[in-house]
Amino acid sequence: MEIAIKLFQFILSISILVILHELGHFLPAKYFKTKVEKFYLFFDPWFSLAKKKIGETEYGIGWLPFGGYVKIAGMVDESMDTEQLKKPAEPWEFRSKPAWQRLIIMMGGVTVNFFLAWLIYSCLSYFKGETFHDNAKFENGIAVTDAGKKMGLHTGDRILKIDGKPAERMETSTVNMLFANNVTVLRDGKEVTFPVNEDGVAEVLAQREAKAYFAPRFPTVIDSLTPTGNAKAAGLIKGDEITGVNGKPVAFFDQFSEELARYKNQNITLDIQRNHVPQKIEVKVDPQGKLGFTTDTSVAQKEFEKTQVVKSYTFLESIPRGFQRTIDVLTMQVKQFKI
Template sequence: MEIFLIKLLQVALALSILVFVHEGGHFLFSKLFGVRVEKFFIFFDPWFHLFQFKPKNSDTTYGMGWIPLGGYCKISGMIDESFDTEQMKQPVQSWEFRSKPAWQRLLIMAGGVLFNFILALFIYSMVLFTWGQSYIPLKDMKMGMVFNETAQQAGFRNGDILLSADGKPMKRFDIDMYRMMSNAKTVDVMRDGKKKTIVMPEEISLLTMVKETPAFARPYIPSKIDSVMPDTPAAQVGMSKGDHIVAINGTEISSWNEFDMQIGILKDRLAAAKPTTKDSMKVRMATFAFRHGGTGHIDTVKVTLTPELTLDVGKASLADFYKPVTIEYGFLESVPAGAKYGIGVLRGYVDDLKYVFTADGAKSLGGFGAIGNLFPPTWDWMLFWQMTAFISIMLAFMNILPIPALDGGHILFLFYEIITGRKPSENFLLRAEYIGFAILILLLVVANLNDVLRWLGYM
């Protein structure tokens, strides 16, 4: 429950910031060109709102809604998600959106996307300035990687050290590493002190690599225990920090990668057993062998795992075995570095969208549950800001898509007007808004339904 609340607070704070900045972009450009803004709301407010206020001598009502699906900047003289047709029947006023030149209306509509993207670059810059950039180079991971069955069929072997893809060095273990490998014809690895080239099969895609369980490639991490909390299954059998788990139910292991695989097997058995039967308890009663860090003595014990089949130990991380490389940035250095990093994130995100139009890609769509899982289970400000910047870029790109009801749809019609010199009719714009709104609701339902199905174990 605590983890759920921490993630919920992070999602709420991130979305509040991003929605405020996005709607603020529309608001500021509207004010710049003398267009009246009737409402400025964070989140939607059908039927009721959490609060609202209207400053004296102001045309704008400010407030917060209760549905965190976005925000709302009600601009006078514009057909938007409010579907306010009565206003459009009145004579055109000088302070209305529809009275302004097309280029001004274009900037007003693009303001939200522009501000979201600038915010992302600013956050990335400040993250680099505050925390720097720490990572463990792939070439320094001397224990190599652990590969799944698909990777081993392609020619990889456990312990291979990843070097380059199509001759381009792979620097760190992240999504860019997978992206480089999926787009490459050949991948170079170091195996037993010798360089070896592996020809990548054409059918392996980025989506295949990251969706498979276990994933295509993961760093080898020895099964060393980093911490043990009191009154946990591990503490009850005498495990402590520095011990190594060496076997589960008679199967020898040496890494957390193998540990996760064995726990996965137990979870499959537990899913097949009825929760109230003795078979369920038999699955939870597992035999563990662990080597004491101080003496090297090996104990073999029966452990009653939690109902979620956890041992409740802290796992050693890569930083316990390798020295990270840290790059520090001054303030002036952080700005171009953050911009370069953000543009790289955008380029990767756009490239990955091609998978959405596949069957597996559609299943990978996620709603609020998927967004929540982007954030860590503990409050870490660096990770929080990194995820907020990523979602800001994601929202900016999604909003610029030429779908009616999104900013991109309005921008598309404005480009049509600028090129042809003709305005689309108000009836056309209204119908387009209805269609676009229906598409967005459908996507929202599909994405959140996927979250529910994943939670229930059907996906």
């Protein structure tokens, strides 16, 4: 029953969007006294589920739920009816209208889509606000992959600006930086602006890391251990937090990983916290620079959740914000097509 309800809701939503889009073509065509032969929700090859002719226009519901269409006399559309073009143009046909009227009729559907998106985003901004991850909340900076480092980022950076514009949201920053000329970060207490390295961008795209080349930093807390791994043999257990390697503090997993890579196939001393009690444990690093355990992902998730904010808007603020969100989504879609 639940699946049937969701399917109904989906079809209803699509139907409303299709009807509004086609009205964007239908209304200006009528206004410019252009003959509209058909107005259909869904396509109707061979037969339709329902139809009724009112005036010169046949209104109907097709059986193929892949959109809809308005058939305008003198215009080649989804119906691919070219027979009418073999006859001389009539005053009520699309092809006989001035270019500016034809443009308005053709752009009507897209225009309605834009204003509908503006309305929806304005309503969402007013009633729900916006939830996003704030770059300013990354108090310990970011952890960066090798490809991200090649772009010019450093682990520990806090992102401030992209091409001179404030970079507030992580969700858009990950994509925007791939198309940026320069990025400004807070690095070791100082603002640093650097050009984005194109080779690094290419590596990020090649590795399909477009949204994962940087992330929040998090402590190294053990979750599960490999039964035959060195970590288990040394006495490490689930819940241990690693805070140092050979006396060097490693507050975050990225620091711990870098230190392990320096001691492949060597014995090291780990500083750990077990039930809030500090301990030292001797363990051997394997040839791959690993100890044989996985980290607790819930710790990383909690650190990520700390950067989440909900921004509220008044009624008057929600209208321009809805417009900007519409533009931002369109821009982001175009950028992602290039990724």
